[in-house]
Amino acid sequence: MKTRITDMLGIEYPIIQGGMAWVAEHHLAAAVSEAGGMGLIGAGGAPAEFVREQIRKAKEMTQKPFGVNLMLMNPEADAIAQVIVEEGVKVVTTGAGNPGKYLAMWKAAGVKIIPVIASVAMAKMMERAGADAVVAEGCESGGHIGYSTTMTLVPQVADAVNIPVIAAGGIADGRGLAAAIMLGADAVQMGTRFIVAQESIVHDNYKKKVLAAKDIDSEVTGMSHGHPVRQLRNQMTREYLKLEKGGAPFEELEQLTLGALRKAVVEGDVVNGTLMAGQIAGLVRAEQTCREMILEIMGQAEDLLGRVVR
Numbered sequence: 001m002k003t004r005i006t007d008m009l010g011i012e013y014p015i016i017q018g019g020m021a022w023v024a025e026h027h028l029a030a031a032v033s034e035a036g037g038m039g040l041i042g043a044g045g046a047p048a049e050f051v052r053e054q055i056r057k058a059k060e061m062t063q064k065p066f067g068v069n070l071m072l073m074n075p076e077a078d079a080i081a082q083v084i085v086e087e088g089v090k091v092v093t094t095g096a097g098n099p100g101k102y103l104a105m106w107k108a109a110g111v112k113i114i115p116v117i118a119s120v121a122m123a124k125m126m127e128r129a130g131a132d133a134v135v136a137e138g139c140e141s142g143g144h145i146g147y148s149t150t151m152t153l154v155p156q157v158a159d160a161v162n163i164p165v166i167a168a169g170g171i172a173d174g175r176g177l178a179a180a181i182m183l184g185a186d187a188v189q190m191g192t193r194f195i196v197a198q199e200s201i202v203h204d205n206y207k208k209k210v211l212a213a214k215d216i217d218s219e220v221t222g223m224s225h226g227h228p229v230r231q232l233r234n235q236m237t238r239e240y241l242k243l244e245k246g247g248a249p250f251e252e253l254e255q256l257t258l259g260a261l262r263k264a265v266v267e268g269d270v271v272n273g274t275l276m277a278g279q280i281a282g283l284v285r286a287e288q289t290c291r292e293m294i295l296e297i298m299g300q301a302e303d304l305l306g307r308v309v310r
Helices: 004-009 026-034 048-061 077-086 100-108 120-129 150-160 174-182 204-212 235-245 250-257 260-265 279-283 290-309
Strands: 015-017 039-042 066-071 091-095 112-117 134-137 165-168 187-190 218-221 229-232
Touching: 015 026, 015 039, 015 290, 026 039, 026 048, 026 066, 026 290, 039 048, 048 066, 048 077, 066 077, 077 100, 100 112, 112 120, 120 134, 120 150, 134 150, 150 165, 174 187, 174 290, 204 260, 218 235, 235 250, 250 260
Parallel strands: 015 187, 039 066, 066 091, 091 112, 112 134, 134 165, 165 187
Antiparallel strands: 218 229
8 A cells, every 4th residue: 555655754554653652662663664664762751862772772673764753842852853863763753842943954864754733723834844744643542632533633634734644543453544544644653552562562461451441441631731641541540530620730630640651661550550542442452463463454454445446
């Protein structure tokens, strides 16, 4: 399946792995790229030298293209933006802000720039600024989210910009990929399904929670202070929502989640950790290799799209 994104990024399949903090490290990124998709190293809140180390380790595992996701709220964002250039990374996705101040540097280095956006207005702004593509992420996704659904956001963004659109949020199989293509996207970005990949370093406790999840098992915290985050329900989310409903200040709520994602991913604390996952978790039923996942998804999507063409 060839699209503007596969041609632009030099990948075989229009599937991009989400740049999930703590989850998207060099093992997963390299495995997705080796399987024909686009793997991403998630910088999250990590220091610049850690990101440099991850890039170099990924290069040892694959000769295929991979990228870095830069969370612009990272205190070392400036340094990481420079590391991306110094290490010859050719694809960067960005989240949690406007990457405008880095675009000239990245463009000069031949980096493909793909901001994650949650509105048509931001998509237009990024196109004007010189972005090569955008990820239109719906509120079904895990982690930090916007307010529009993938079904409504993707076609409106596709109509509003001329650059390629990557659909994200609520996509975990070939039906999701086929639907995204029909909505006007050139590729999909998936996070939740890759959490349970065999190459994922996520703790087994976390993986089991995703595999056991039902359609109603995710909820959103932080709506009241404008920083909504989707995750699987546990004791931590119940305590958070109780405090949030009672009007607790943002600073108090932030203390509750400090280091909670690492607790879940690394330590396997599924009681007090943050189990970021999308609403599609209820569809994720098996731990597979990245190659098995991607080939299965592509087979389903090509079959469905072939029926439409016929």
